[in-house]
Amino acid sequence: MADRLSRNRTRTAWLFLTPMLVVLALVAAWPLLRTIWLGLTDANLLHLDDSKWVGLDNYTGKGGLLHDKVWWSAVRNTLWFTLLTVSIETVLGTVIALVLTRTFPGRALVRAAVLIPWAIPTVVSAKMWSWMLNDQFGIVNDLLLKVGLIDGPKAWTADPGLLMTSVVLVDVWKTTPFMALLVLAALQMLPKECYEAAQIDGVHPVKVFFKVTLPLIRPAVMVAVIFRALDAIRIFDLIYVLIGSRESTMTMSIYARQQLIEFQQVGYGSAASTLLFFIVALLTIVYVLVGRVKLGSD
Amino acid sequence: MPPITTGRVVKTSLFYLLVLAIVAFAVFPFYYAILSSLKTSSQLFDIDYFPVRWNFGNYVGVFRDNPFATNLWNSLLVAVVTVMVSLFLGVTAAYALARIRFRGRGLLLMTILGVSMFPQIAVLSGMYQLVRALGLYNHLGALVLSYMIFTLPFTVWVLTTFMRELPKELEEAAILDGASPWVIVTRVFMPLMGPAIVTTGLLAFIAAWNEFLFALTFTLTNNERTVPVGIATMSGASAHELPWGNIMAASVIVTLPLVLLVLVFQRRIVSGLTAGAVKG
Numbered sequence A: 001m002a003d004r005l006s007r008n009r010t011r012t013a014w015l016f017l018t019p020m021l022v023v024l025a026l027v028a029a030w031p032l033l034r035t036i037w038l039g040l041t042d043a044n045l046l047h048l049d050d051s052k053w054v055g056l057d058n059y060t061g062k063g064g065l066l067h068d069k070v071w072w073s074a075v076r077n078t079l080w081f082t083l084l085t086v087s088i089e090t091v092l093g094t095v096i097a098l099v100l101t102r103t104f105p106g107r108a109l110v111r112a113a114v115l116i117p118w119a120i121p122t123v124v125s126a127k128m129w130s131w132m133l134n135d136q137f138g139i140v141n142d143l144l145l146k147v148g149l150i151d152g153p154k155a156w157t158a159d160p161g162l163l164m165t166s167v168v169l170v171d172v173w174k175t176t177p178f179m180a181l182l183v184l185a186a187l188q189m190l191p192k193e194c195y196e197a198a199q200i201d202g203v204h205p206v207k208v209f210f211k212v213t214l215p216l217i218r219p220a221v222m223v224a225v226i227f228r229a230l231d232a233i234r235i236f237d238l239i240y241v242l243i244g245s246r247e248s249t250m251t252m253s254i255y256a257r258q259q260l261i262e263f264q265q266v267g268y269g270s271a272a273s274t275l276l277f278f279i280v281a282l283l284t285i286v287y288v289l290v291g292r293v294k295l296g297s298d
Numbered sequence B: 001m002p003p004i005t006t007g008r009v010v011k012t013s014l015f016y017l018l019v020l021a022i023v024a025f026a027v028f029p030f031y032y033a034i035l036s037s038l039k040t041s042s043q044l045f046d047i048d049y050f051p052v053r054w055n056f057g058n059y060v061g062v063f064r065d066n067p068f069a070t071n072l073w074n075s076l077l078v079a080v081v082t083v084m085v086s087l088f089l090g091v092t093a094a095y096a097l098a099r100i101r102f103r104g105r106g107l108l109l110m111t112i113l114g115v116s117m118f119p120q121i122a123v124l125s126g127m128y129q130l131v132r133a134l135g136l137y138n139h140l141g142a143l144v145l146s147y148m149i150f151t152l153p154f155t156v157w158v159l160t161t162f163m164r165e166l167p168k169e170l171e172e173a174a175i176l177d178g179a180s181p182w183v184i185v186t187r188v189f190m191p192l193m194g195p196a197i198v199t200t201g202l203l204a205f206i207a208a209w210n211e212f213l214f215a216l217t218f219t220l221t222n223n224e225r226t227v228p229v230g231i232a233t234m235s236g237a238s239a240h241e242l243p244w245g246n247i248m249a250a251s252v253i254v255t256l257p258l259v260l261l262v263l264v265f266q267r268r269i270v271s272g273l274t275a276g277a278v279k280g
Helices: A002-038 A069-101 A107-119 A122-132 A139-147 A160-188 A192-200 A205-233 A237-242 A252-262 A266-291 B006-037 B057-065 B068-099 B105-115 B120-133 B140-164 B168-176 B181-210 B213-218 B227-232 B244-264 B266-279
Strands: none
Touching: A002 A266, A002 B068, A002 B105, A002 B120, A002 B140, A002 B181, A069 A107, A069 A160, A069 A205, A069 A252, A069 B006, A107 A160, A107 B006, A107 B244, A107 B266, A122 A160, A122 A237, A122 B006, A122 B227, A122 B244, A160 A205, A160 A237, A160 B006, A160 B266, A192 A205, A205 A266, A237 A252, A237 B227, A252 A266, A252 B120, A252 B213, A266 B105, A266 B120, B006 B244, B057 B068, B057 B244, B068 B105, B068 B140, B068 B181, B068 B227, B068 B244, B105 B140, B120 B140, B120 B213, B140 B181, B140 B213, B168 B181, B181 B244, B181 B266, B213 B227, B227 B244, B244 B266
């Protein structure tokens, strides 16, 4: 009787799961396998269906990705961008989270204000900043000139030497709130006793942070860092709208889309997409291991 | 109350200075977009830090010079349908994953978490072919379908976490009364899941409303474009003369509802975001 009941329950489970699984197979599994397969062909956007199998030519062939300087520069740019943004965002996010754990008048308002950049669509933030960073009429140049930090207007979105700085600035603005929220959540789960003990002992707050708080929130912050890194490594919208497809800020996603759509080389572009996928997959495995996610265990 | 000393005053002032700096950095770009959107095209090129005039010309212009109303409608339609479909699929799947023990459940949850990490670009060419094969190219349906790849995993994930916490007794009582699983989900659990449904629905709405890469790739004509693509491709008489006034007005129009949502549902959004990442 109990056995039949549990078998019934299992059947119900699969019945309730099927619609979701079918959709996920259709929009995730199939397109992914198809992309990997296309990466092994010479497919072209205009005639996708009569493509020829070329094996690993798109990767290791003479004109393959591994011999393409632009691809390697895209890999370097992506990693450099990820390293810069994630570390700046972690530090700033932690500072903001520490501020928000204190009780002070107007705290709720400050927390809401901090969330605003997160809520603004990426394309819109790129446009807002591209106006603020305008070389002739931009307020950023005006402000920096007034303060005396620069001697002449800078072309923030045109000068190849400045492009990465601009992109990092806008991404930090947009994503630090997310980091702050995750660190804040970790801080709020800490036992209060540690602080009280430290306070009574008269330990300097900075020392309390590095000796007590940081070690305690480190696991949660590590998860947040990897989560953010996974996001940063696939960046597309912000750079595409703020800069376009310029070589000095070309990331792997921008490179892949340019090959796929603009150059119509679906085979080659799919190979680039596939490489990006495997990099992200590798990091995801690290994420799961570090996060020690307990799944379905009870 | 501790005595007021010079050191204390300095410390407190520095703290509030930091708070002020954080708020200024977070809010200024949006403030400046509003300020710029209210200027006439000739005033736009004078740099001002405070509002000079209230001119709503750009808000008229953005609808007159662009198919912006159509873009807004498309975005709304795509976001609402995406939310409804992913909530339906999410709630049914979460019931199975949270309330029923069966073989392969852990692996399934792991796979779903894995899908949420997929870079959109990794499925772009395959998705393009799928969209073409289904006859959905340059059709809003292509967007609803493709958005499932990022709304579905976290909807299932957050709803499963939430449903796991619901008391066992409720379900047992319903089973004794002879309720079918479908009745249990819709009549017993759904009424209790208001907060979780609002949170996940809101996050899915924002994600769909903001999406750019798929919308840019799978739609071709102005009539099918959503707002992010519309704003990104807004152009003036020449490539070097972007209509900044219109773009800023459009940016404010798109962002205002989101900012209001965030202010109203602040707590819900924060708990939804952290549920996915920290608690795991």
